[in-house]
Amino acid sequence: MAKKISLIILSNSGTTVKQLAIPVVLLTALALVTALGVALVGIAFHDYQSLRNSLGTSNHIAQTIEEQREEIGQQRLQIQAFAHEINALKEKLVELDQFEEKIRVIANLAPGQTDGNLFGVGGAAPEDLEPQLELTQRHEGLMREMHQQVDELASASQRQENSFGNLLDKLEGQRNLLASTPAIRPTGGWMTSRFGHRVSPFTGRKELHKGVDIANRKGTAILATANGIVSFAGKKGPMGNVVVIDHGHGMITRYAHLSEALKKQGDTVKRGDIIAQMGNSGRSTGPHLHYEVHLNGVPVNPVTYILN
Structure with a gap:
């Protein structure tokens, strides 16, 4: 219960x-x-x-x-921006290489060190990167291409730098050569006797006149016709007071019959500097400058080197 x-x-x-x-x-x-x-x-x-x-x-x-x-989206956008910058840098590097070759052609210089091979054997620039990827896609492939092209750009820029250095040396050499080449009239006045064989007013015999004679008033300024170093300043027989300038590259100029030399041996002069005054020292028929140009020890026609 x-x-x-x-x-x-x-x-x-x-x-x-x-x-x-x-x-x-x-x-x-x-x-x-x-x-x-x-x-x-x-x-x-x-x-x-x-x-x-x-x-x-x-x-x-x-x-x-x-x-x-x-x-991640911002990082991918940055990756795309870097890819654009790599493409732009590559384009600028190619333009610089082409610009250098133009300068070499204008300056009559040999081709540069790159010589069409800025990017190594073959010379062709890498194809442009394709940065316009959807953000949902993976960017590992683009990153690998970017790293590879950065290495190629570094190598190409080093080659371009070396080539520009070589170009600068060549242009500097040409600039020095041009600055050391006689190119102006040594004085104002009238050319009374030219370069070549002539009958000497003193001997009456035909002989080589190694320069040109320019007549003007005594004391007229005589100019250095190119950059150089005074290798001689003083009296030299029938030529009277003489200044000789060594311009390098086998080139010298001689200025004779001066009333006074204003530079001494060892002085550095530049084109256009006043180096002496016109006179009639030595064997001379009147105030004038006897001007000579010698190349590798051989007298050449000075008129060839007067561009003004």
Whole structure:
């Protein structure tokens, strides 16, 4: 027989109103259901809290992923910009190489060290990079090409630098040669005797006149016709007072019949410097300058070297 628990319901006066008999099993079941309900509520609350925390973590992860995605997008845009710059640098390097060759042609110089091989054997420039990739595509291939072309540009720029250095040396040499080549009239006046064979006014015999005579008033300024160093300044027999300038490259000029030399041996002169005054020292028929140009020890016609 099932056990029961009696419940007595009392009135306000304390008298018994009603007595109930509740089975113990029912009370036990009720207690279990209540406990189970409380447990389920606790589990639900815990799941809610966990879900809420997970949702916050998910939002943080989503935000982090979005920030990383934006950063990757910016990096890829920078990669594309660098690719454009590499293409532009390569184009400028090719233009410089072509410009150098033009200068060499104009200056009548031999081809440069690159000689059409700026980028090594074959000489052709690498094909332009293709930076316009979708941001969703992988950029590893573009990065490899960029590294390769940067190395090629470094080598090409070194070759170009060496070639420009060689060009500068050649142009400097030509500039020095031009500065050391007689190119102007040594003085103002009238040319009274030219270069070549003539009858000497002193001997009456035909002889080689090694220079030209330019007549003017005594004291007229005599100019150096090119850069050089005074190798002689003083009296020299029938030529009277003489100044000789060594211009290098086998070239010398001689200025004779001077009234006075204004430079001494060892002085450095530049084209246009006043080196003496016109006179009629030595064997002379009147104030004039006797001007000679010698190339490798051989007298040549000075008129060839008068460009003004």
